[in-house]
Amino acid sequence: MITQYLFYFLTFTAIFCALLVVFSKNPIYSALYLIVTFFATAGHYFLLNAQFLGAVHVIVYAGAIMVLFIYVIMMLNLNKEVEPHKSNIIKIAATVCGGILGLVLIAALRETELGEITEYSNNGIGLIEKLGNVLFGAYMVPFEISTVLFLSAMVGAVFLSKKNIH
């Protein structure tokens, strides 16, 4: 009962704040609304008993990535006058395309027959011990490859920020 109310509250918050991210004029406000959206999504993870995932979602997204976003916005001092003006035709075309994609998705969802939902009898699912076992057992290769991804992304980022000393 209370989880149902919580679910609707979190969903409403997430969608509303996501819309505000797109529609608000001040870029710092957009970033702050995005942070609230991330918190709402983390709340959804907690409702699904994915505790580690929810906590790490907050730490990584709301705590590190958005800090860097806001850092860049502050440094570049972006505001409405600097933004390039797009013609109305492009905005209308983009809305139409996005709307059609959403329409097709909703239509496909309505037509689909869902399979049976089997209840998991494993009560420990989502807990961090089980996650650790799976991460270092069956999913070892993706885990190690993601470390190579981070390493090369770091090398690329450090390289891109090198200044030319003419």
Next chain:
Amino acid sequence: MLSTEIIYKIILILAVFTVTLVVALYSTFAERKVAAVLQDRYGPNRAGPLGMFQPFADGVKMFTKEEFIPGNADKQLFILGPSIAMLTCLMTGAVIPWGGDLTIGDYIFKLQVTDINIGILYLLGVVSVGVYGIMIGGWASNNKYSLLGALRASSQMISYEIAMGLALIALVMMTGSLSLGEIVRQQDEGLANIVYQPLGFLIFLVCAFAETNRAPFDLPETESELVGGYHTEFSSMKLGFYLFSEYINMFISSALIATLYFGGYNFPFQHSLGIEGNALSIVQTVVFFGKIFFFIFFYMWVRWTIPRFRYDQLMKLGWKTLIPLAILNLFITGIVIGFKNGFFN
């Protein structure tokens, strides 16, 4: 309709809140007294016997000053900044085990608001979100010095979060659990974690200093360089919130260091003293607060002893020294645990 558990939790939350605020209040006073001792002078001694009512005088001063929001400042963000700072620093008190269990009648009351099994992740999350209080405050002031202070503060805090997390990972590897209550219980059975993780303790200590923006890492609010840093434009209660949140952060960090590395509310030979049950729990809580006060004193001692870092030295320390050390610590801990569990036979 409310069960005993909920009423008890509400009372416990209010108690933790009040104790936090009172301790932070008197920390402001203790800071000035410790500074006075270290600088061979008297310190505040007018507002009551030995100056004991000085914090209340400061509080009244803060309340009665004029609330001034600068003209071009963003009003909502201006109020939001100190609020976030205060919110996040108070939230951490929810997962710290303040003492053993109290048994009254049939009920066992734990002196820890919630013992979630991802306690350390919760701490890291709250610390990460705490950066926003400073950043938003600095941006909303519409002032170059505030902005510089905010940028310095945020880059410093996110740099030292990494080393802190890595030091904590080694601790978690040893303990096998992320919940703070479990970590304290294990230190009851063995030795305090500082014996097993000396390097981790050093790294965590340095990072705790950086995260709370205390000297020698107080570049964001240096008076000599940045007028007031990120809290230049704030006055009256908003400034009070910022300054107060720094002391609450200090209190909470000391509590964390005591919990994670020094045994929390346990003390040596606690089971062979002859006291049991509730009396033991109360003694444990008193000992815990003793440890906290020692670390608060340590914070103040370091502040008035060591000069502050330059910005590039600070970044170099965070990225080029602490992170490799923390990884080395992780590596050594891993090898030792491997040997203990017989992986290398």
Next chain:
Amino acid sequence: MILNDFFIFMKQELMLLFIIFLLLLIKVGKDRSNESLLYLINLLLLINVIAGFILPGEGSLFSDMFRTNPLIALEKNMLNIGTLIISMQSYSWLKSHKHLLEFYILMISTLLGMFYMISSGNLLMFYLGLELSSIPLAALVNFDLEKKASSEAAMKFILSSAFSSGLLLFGVSLIYGTTGSLAYAEITSHLSTDPLQIFAFVLFLAGFAFKISAVPFHFWTADVYEGAPVAITSYLSVISKGAVLFVFVSVLYTVFKPLADVWYGMLFVLSISTIIIGNLFAIRQDNFKRFLAFSSIAQVGFILVGISGSSSMGTAAVIYFVLIYIFSNLGAFGVVSIVSSLTGKERISDYKSFYKTNPFLSWILTIALFSLAGVPPAAGFFGKFFLLIAGAEKGNYLLISIAALNMIVSFYYYLRIVKSVFMEPNESPIESLTIPLISKVALYICLLGIVILGLWSVVYDYIFTLSPIF
């Protein structure tokens, strides 16, 4: 023993990892001269190519996260050879570049990602390989830090590639939601022509089509290819495209087999529009890199014709064509790379009377362009021939005739360059260039590849025997 399997099956990836770490350690150590480093790295890449041919195994590791069989090993060897040729061709550009080691670290990381993408048996591993192969490329596209065109190209590349990866991931998550698993074998058993699964497949196809620059998703190609340094352009157009094509073929034929009728129609539309638009735009280009971008878009259209035929002939034809395409495209790009690094000229109109001053280079360019156009006896003719035969399996003669007609159009723009190289006068032709020995060897390898592959049927037969029957 499991450990033995691990080292034998993953030997190519482990070798690449070893090279990456070696380069990182060299970077941390003291400075060495660029030339000695270049010799070392090219030697390592050569060893990498040779070692890839030894002991191809067959099996799967880590519960199907990593599969290998002789066909996959052959695909990886082809990519290795391509990388070696690119590295040898950009010798003169890299000799005086400050950030030599970052170039190789990033490039080999992308190669590693492509290897994992090709040999994955699970959508999670596939996506990780895809990301590993595209994120360092964004840094590589911006490798000339001074030029503004590079930064613009890198910006376009990373934004569009992130967006398309996001769409692909949405498709993958919908597939997971409707089938309950991410492993290839289990997905196939649960797929049917459910509307939501078709929608997921469309998103998946959109992600793929972006990477191979099929037509409605090709808008990033021209600007990125023009702005990036020539070595990276050749890498993008040959290796990146080739790897994604390999995965595309294997995923389409195995995982999405139940949806065969659905994707046949989509590939029909995609291939026709790709060939037509690629040809139309290539006619008007003056910048050589942009020209090669549109020509590669047209080549991809032909490959899509071959894929739409399905069956094992399609797989063999595609792999054979990619091999030929590697040699011919790298031949053309090699000439452009040498000219660009030694003189800085990149426009087609600068190549008039190229024959008078640089006969060797102009012959290589001519033969490479003949192969790209499909003039026999250059290998490109045989590659396109097999592709059209594979495409005709389903009996769709409209597609084949449109493709054949467009081949004639493409003759025009390829041979126009040959004509201007040999016959048109120029007051200030490109001066006679001294090519470093390594680049000369690379150009000879491309030439050999083009000439031999078409005529020596052993190669095609070998590939055909390896292609599984679907």
